Amino acid sequence: MMKETTIARSVRLLCAAGLGLSLGLANQAASAQDSSQPMQRVEVTGSSIKRLVSETANPLTVFKAEDFAKQGLTTAQEVLDRIPSNSSSFGAGNVVGGNSSGLPTGGQSSADLRGLGSDKTLVLLNGRRIANHPYDGASVDLNIIPVSALERVEVLRDGASAIYGTDAIGGVINFITKRSVQTTTITAEALLPRAPGADEKRVNISSGFGNLDQDGYNVFGVFDYHKLDILTSQQREFSKTGVIPERGLNLTSGTTFPGNFFDPGSNITGNPGRAGGCDQPYSLPIGGGGTCRQDYTRLIDNLPAQKQTAFFGKATFKINNDHQATIEYLHAENDVLSHTAPPPQTGLILPKTSKYYPGNPGGGVPAMAGLSGQPLSVNWRPTEAGQREINSLGAADRLSIGVEGVLRGWEYKTGFTLSESRSEEWFTGGYVRDESFAAGVTNGILNPFGKQDAAGKAYLDSVALRGKVQDGKTRNTGIDFKASRELWDLAGGKAAVAFGGELRREEADFFVNRDIAGQAASSGLSGSQSTSGSRTIKAVFGELSLPLIKDLEVQLATRFDDYSDAGNTTNPKLGLRYQPTKEVLLRGSASTGFRAPTLFEKNAPRSKNDTNNSYNDPILCPGGVPSSNPITNPLRDCDLQQFKLQGGNPDLSPEESRTFAAGIVIEPIPQATLALDYWNIKLKDKINALPEEVIYGNYTKYKDRFLRNPDGSPFAILDLKENLGKVNTDGIDLSLTLRSGGTAYGNFTFALDGTYVHKYEYQDEREGPYTQNVGRYAANNPVFRWKHNASLNWRMGVWSATLAQSFKSGYTDQNLDMEPQFRNEVPSYSLWNLTASYSGIKGLVLTAGVKNLLDKDPPFSNQGTLFQKGYDPRYTDAVGRAIYLRGSYTF
Structure with a gap:
């Protein structure tokens, strides 16, 4: 143990300021400055050698769980969205219509440090891995994180492959649960939006018993239930339509109700319902060829209905004074019900014999001029079948058994972890059996141009497609061991060493129910196939801490990984920490990274x-103009998915990276601390599919x-999937904390945490030209030049309050096929949250506040990547102003 220096204490405080530090922490830090009590070294994310938070050479941000409530943050995804270095664009809204590949997501949310992809951010629970989500096998689903059981979240903002694994290229997020609980706490939360939709409720209970020091054990458990109500596109003005002429927006579909037809005999396109205005507002008489266009945005969810339940239990036992054992168990479930527009059916054949052929008697379909009498090719969206509805059911289980202690001067930790993630998708409404449906049109039973008669309704009901369409499972089984101790004396203190190893087995299974999937082309799953794979990873690592002179420490680490299906790799890391004066701390690190292709990236069938x-x-x-080729079908070949x-x-080939970081922490006065960290990441052989x-x-x-x-x-x-090329990105992280200390008006703390991206460029192929992504939408997303989160915290006695702002700079929109006059610049976007808490009643803490205080709508965006139109649901708040209420009682 050692005493903290002034700046060390301040850096520790700074690290905890990312979400807007409560003044209680500030007071604790101030008290620590006046105390001669020695500080306990602990294991901190980024190193296997126990140390003070401020002693690391790595840029580390620590978020206290108590601060989540003060800002009304209710999910792990929402917490991580407040990290400026996190570029995650994968959340609940992405469930609607699938991910950027057009496939269902299983309700997954993920983190993406530095915008390199969620597959390059390593997510841990108590320092150990969690099984990745089964639909991509590359990233952890944040929905399974037991937020109510957390004590803190540690975010390491540079790569740490030498310590945790070769895939931690973008950084590491370590969710750390409470170590012990001896009381019972009941908590209830509610989020009540001003406008209809997206009501949110949560209730959890935690309880534990046993004092580890006195009784030799502690056992506790946490149960959590969270529910989010549906928010439809029609419940918000900014998302009601994909047709905004003054913006040049016409994101519509040529598969409509009533149906569009193409006559191959006369090369005529048309729609019998266009003269009557189509089916406004859902189908509109716009575009050429006398056809209608479907405004499918009107029949989707902005946010799907979602229910989450989680249980986390932990038991810790003292074997003796030097050794203790721990058992952890996590079970989490995520139930998502999402809706999109009714199922589009293309290439239907309507013969002249059908009573619904335009102009035929008995069908009520008006005649159309110029028809050849040949069978018509019809695109039709049967709205009477209802919205397509998918129920995504996710679940995760994780068992971790560990032993740690001191043996002959070595501090050791070892454990066994079994982690499994599962997901399944069910068609529960709207989908139809393609072949039978098409036969109903050909046989004259179904009317593609109007409402169905009794026979048509009965037939439509008979071709409804229901059932489980796919499911997947990933499993990680592993054992790990590490040990550390101090060695000899050097001029700056004692040298320390750590070493360890890991043996891990990864298994993945993905099953497609071909009887269901093969019947629904409109699902995007009709061509999906089952697959499976497995591999074994062996790893050893070592770390050495050398305090060469006073206030100068060198940290050396290296890791060797051997993948049974991707070869082996050795990745070193160098860290430096130097404190020339009590007001200035310098730090830096350099490392290499290696990410092997996932089992799905290697094995997924076409x-x-x-x-x-x-x-x-x-x-x-x-150019949108049908050619004279006799096989041309405008309803198939023009302006259609x-x-x-x-x-x-x-x-x-594996992805490989080089990371460099250098930073300075300055404390000119005890009340102010500023940290600046430069980071530079070079990635080659990036694995992805070429953007369509x-x-x-x-x-x-x-x-x-x-x-x-x-x-x-x-x-x-x-x-x-292929190795596309290189990605180069660099920028600066800024953190600022200002503390008032005690005043007649209470204690105040101001915190600012921001990330400036100087460069983000990528190649679509090896040795190809670079595409610049900063400040502009390229491929499937923008990269924000500047993001920050700022907060002002106040505390006086039993009262406290937090005013917080999150900010994203503007960017050039996707502007896909936009005329010059309609090219859009998305403006900057900021949200303000205000909360206040009262703790004047024993055991009771009451919190109330307003999220999105100014009721800020998302800025307009013409992005076409996601199903939601008129805005980008990945980076904005679709809910609007909402009252946040929370009550917590401990006894």
């Missing part, structure tokens, strides 16, 4: 799925990727 955006076939409908052939690639808009945007270059049927009609674009 599957044919929908593109995210609508496109024109470059041969049959160049096309198909892409996706899948894994067994020939993938890149393929369609350069047909000359990528024409070999356009796969066609024997007759020349489009089949799909080939878009498998």
